[in-house]
Amino acid sequence: MMILKKSAVAILLFCSVSAYAQNDKQIIVQTRHVSLVLTIGKSGRVYQSYFGKRLLNTADYAQLNSTKHEAYITGGMEDQFEPAIKVTHADGNPSLELKYINTISSHSGDDATETVINLKDPKYPVEVALHYQAFDKEDVIKAWTEIKHDEKTPLLLTNYASAMLHFDAKKYWLTHYHGDWAWEMKMQEDELTTGNKIIDSKLGTRADMYEAPLFMLALNKQADETNGEVVAGSLAWTGNFQFQFEMDEHNSLRVISGINPVASEYHLDAGKTFTTPAFIFTYSNQGKGQASRNLHKWAREYGITDGTKPRMTLLNNWENTGFKFDENELVALFDDATKLGVDLFLLDDGWFANKYPRDNDKAGLGDWEENKAKLPHKVEYLVKQAETKGIKFGIWLEPEMVNPKSELYEKHPDWILKLPNRDENYQRNQLVLDLTNPKVQDYVYSIVDNMMTNNPGIAYIKWDCNRTMSNTYSPYLKDKQSQVYVDYTLGLYHVLDKVRAKYPHLLMMLCSGGGGRTEYGALKYFTEFWPSDNTDPLERVFIQWGYSNFFPSITISAHVTQWSKTASIKYRTDVAMMGRLGYDINVKKMSDAEVQFSKQAIKNYNRLNNVIWYGDLYRLISPYDEDRAVLMYVNDTKSKAVLFNYFLNVRYKAQFNTVKLQGLDPQKNYKVEETNMMDGIKSNFNDSGKVYSGDYLMTVGLNLSAGKILPQTSNVIEITQQ
Known part of the structure; x- marks a missing residue:
């Protein structure tokens, strides 16, 4: 400026x-x-x-x-x-x-x-x-x-x-x-x-x-x-x-x-x-x-960073392994990633620290060297093994934070935001580093830079931030404590400016223990954000619906997980497909039918994601108004659209009206065809394969609820100009 x-x-x-x-x-x-x-x-x-x-x-x-x-x-x-x-x-x-x-x-x-x-x-x-x-x-x-x-x-x-x-x-x-x-x-x-x-x-x-x-x-x-x-x-x-x-x-x-x-x-x-x-x-x-x-x-x-460029599907290990894994287990998970057909494997928390190993969330945060017991050949080996499997490799970092049980805490107590003469206040057993301090800014930048310099093949970083500020005092600011909240944010931006200057196109997820940082001040440095740690698809319908009011689908990371004990793999996948699709799941515990469905769903997503990521969003039926949510994406030329229909916890013998579509060309004809079908499961959408005019679809609409409606069921409907 x-x-x-x-x-x-x-x-x-x-x-x-x-x-x-x-x-x-x-x-x-x-x-x-x-x-x-x-x-x-x-x-x-x-x-x-x-x-x-x-x-x-x-x-x-x-x-x-x-x-x-x-x-x-x-x-x-x-x-x-x-x-x-x-x-x-x-x-x-x-x-x-x-x-x-x-x-x-x-x-x-x-x-x-x-x-x-x-x-x-x-x-x-x-x-x-x-x-x-x-x-x-x-x-x-x-x-x-x-x-x-x-x-x-x-x-x-x-x-x-x-x-x-x-x-x-x-x-x-x-x-x-x-x-x-x-x-x-x-x-x-x-x-x-x-x-x-x-x-x-x-x-x-x-x-x-x-x-x-x-x-x-x-x-x-x-x-x-x-x-x-x-x-x-x-x-x-x-x-x-x-x-x-x-x-x-x-x-x-x-x-x-x-x-x-x-x-x-x-x-x-x-x-x-x-x-x-x-x-x-x-x-x-x-x-x-x-x-x-x-x-x-x-x-x-x-x-956002590279908002018109493609994103990658991924498999995360967190809900599969938590902190308990080793090098061999991770390499075995690469086979699960290739089995599904995703682009990238993301290694989450727990891979670092030696004096105070990161075996739980009580230690190690701040000591960003590979744990020798878990990763004896370091991250470099994992990157190369992933490449041999035909996938990319990504890694989790939480650079702004520190555990009291860490070497960083012992060496630099003056680098930490905490009140003098008061007990330390912990959230997730950790404290916040003082990013108002230029030395701390340099240190936080070096975490990312060292990781990328030593492992240039890394294709993705998940940047986490798992606590708020409390009992906040900056040793660096001294008599200007009223500036700590402002200068901290400016310090964070300074770090991210340096990261983006050196790594302008690195894919990075903005994570903050879920949706704690969802705004365009930080997002200009990131390619996507993590909306919530809650990945139950029923809850995610509401969460992702809310975010869709302000953020395009390409920014909303949505993963298929095991949070829900009741939703089918299809429902979980269909909900995740309205954003940037990923998986955080134990593939070995999936049935053959679930694996086969997921492989085909990823292929469908890769075929349709240009419409989902870059198309205009039309929210047709709100989950706040009915026991369902319906939305659709339409490309710029109005030649292709993807419609998502999610039934929620519908009541017995629930009935729904037809849905009038939006955003199509009334003069064009469109074929409506359901995709993402699971073998052996009958759909409640009876119009698959039919051709309608855009005028008809927007004036009369589609019946998305023929027959018996079951709770937590869904449809993905492809709409193609004829």
């Missing part, structure tokens, strides 16, 4: 995808279908005049000159509601006023335009730059803020939001996502009332373990998948976040998104620039489904 000089001259840029200044009175940030209009008032302050559907006539924007809502409200002045920014100056003055200097707009690639609005306090040498990057084809806007000053002593930042949005609607409905370990991403929708609704996290590392940094806001009335005005937003920050939804006495709503200001006062040195994380948002007047598709398209192009 560029730092703007005070003397910069506003650049006026007029084009269909641009954001531009109009007579220095109005600034328009717009995409193909969305506009955000900002007005410079007579006072010199900048106001939000409009946010919503893009107007057909550019001249009509001149009528949007409202100065009711300041775009980035400051604290300590006349506004008595929540500010976007609040500071304390060296002389103790707790106020800030921001007046317009200029606007600079530039193209960033073929699809995006970045607009920077420069503001300055007329009395103090404090400057704020509001950044808006508009992605035309995706209808997504990315907003962030830069703060700098030239005061003699550090400026104390108390609040420093990434963005502020204003709305004037009759009613507001907020959908947020919450849960716990193995119970992630439960959707809850509430009508907002007068006052302040806060969605936030104070957990530090696993920042969204309970509340996810994501929301959907419906305006005027509740929205569904295809109808209603919806704003979907996500904060790209792997630390503590906060969303504030404050409705005033006039029914106006301000939404403030950014780093959680609680326990995060920041001392900004003169001449330095503080850059907030990005707030990524979109608008749809066609319901929640279109908002999701906007974010998915943006994410594949800009939000």
Whole structure:
């Protein structure tokens, strides 16, 4: 990001995808279908005049000159509601006023335009730059803020939001996502009332373990998948976040998104620039489904590593062996991987440490050398053995953590976040390393770099993080403890920047004891994430459904496991196929029929995954509304689609209506054919092999529930243009 000089001259840029200044009175940030209009008032302050559907006539924007809502409200002045920014100056003055200097707009690639609005306090040498990057084809806007000053002593930042949005609607409905370990991403929708609704996290590392940094806001009335005005937003920050939804006495709503200001006062040195994380948002007047598709398209192009490139299927050893394995057992498991037909074998926790061997979760974390008893020939041998079997090799790491029972803990007690003069507080028998410390950052980077340097054949890393921050104190920060949560996250990003600079295309899973880090701040360094440790397919239908509101399927790791004692291998597989398919299962305990089904399912997945990964998602029937879930992916040319139908715990003699499909071309004809069938099991889908017009499928629909419906059964239906 560029730092703007005070003397910069506003650049006026007029084009269909641009954001531009109009007579220095109005600034328009717009995409193909969305506009955000900002007005410079007579006072010199900048106001939000409009946010919503893009107007057909550019001249009509001149009528949007409202100065009711300041775009980035400051604290300590006349506004008595929540500010976007609040500071304390060296002389103790707790106020800030921001007046317009200029606007600079530039193209960033073929699809995006970045607009920077420069503001300055007329009395103090404090400057704020509001950044808006508009992605035309995706209808997504990315907003962030830069703060700098030239005061003699550090400026104390108390609040420093990434963005502020204003709305004037009759009613507001907020959908947020919450849960716990193995119970992630439960959707809850509430009508907002007068006052302040806060969605936030104070957990530090696993920042969204309970509340996810994501929301959907419906305006005027509740929205569904295809109808209603919806704003979907996500904060790209792997630390503590906060969303504030404050409705005033006039029914106006301000939404403030950014780093959680609680326990995060920041001392900004003169001449330095503080850059907030990005707030990524979109608008749809066609319901929640279109908002999701906007974010998915943006994410594949800009939000994740190599989002338009293929992923690999894999077999993980964790639920098979746990910590108890040796070199020979692992090599034998490679045969199971080739038997199934997956691309990669992933070695999970338990392969490292010697003085305090990693035989359970109580020791060894931090000592990243191969355990000599388990791996006498080191990881290098496993990589070569995997290659001889025709598969790739991946490995598990948890670089940010340490067990007290480790050599690292003994050698560097000053590298650990823990309160002085207090007992240590453990989660999973471990503590968090102090990533505010540059030496610790170098050490964490070296874990990955040494592993890849010694074993360049490694094709995949699972990066885990199994605890939150508690009893937190940084020996490195000393008298600036209020910065620990922010500087930790910035330290993590510094490490990941170095990793990606050297290994730009290495496949990496973002894991955090399940869905503890599901946001685009970290995901830009990773190729996928682990949604939950709960892999029961019935639970996963709900968990993956929730994540699908914001993340494309290519990012959602979904494994076939043995968690469920009741679901068939078909049901477990069908549920996993709606994401990035993998296995964490004891293949030797599978029946011949289950193995044969799985081999064919992987072939089917490899044949269909281009549609699943890169297609547009249409959520047709929500598991929150019925005892089933139905969704489909459609490719760009509307020539191919894949539909997933999952029955949940349906009641006796349950009956369901036909399902109207979406996203097809009404003028085309399509063959509907069930795939992923298990030998000897009769399907409840009677239309397999028939041809229908797209118009018929979207207007009349398909009967997916003929005959007797059994709990936890499913269909995968391939839809192909004829």
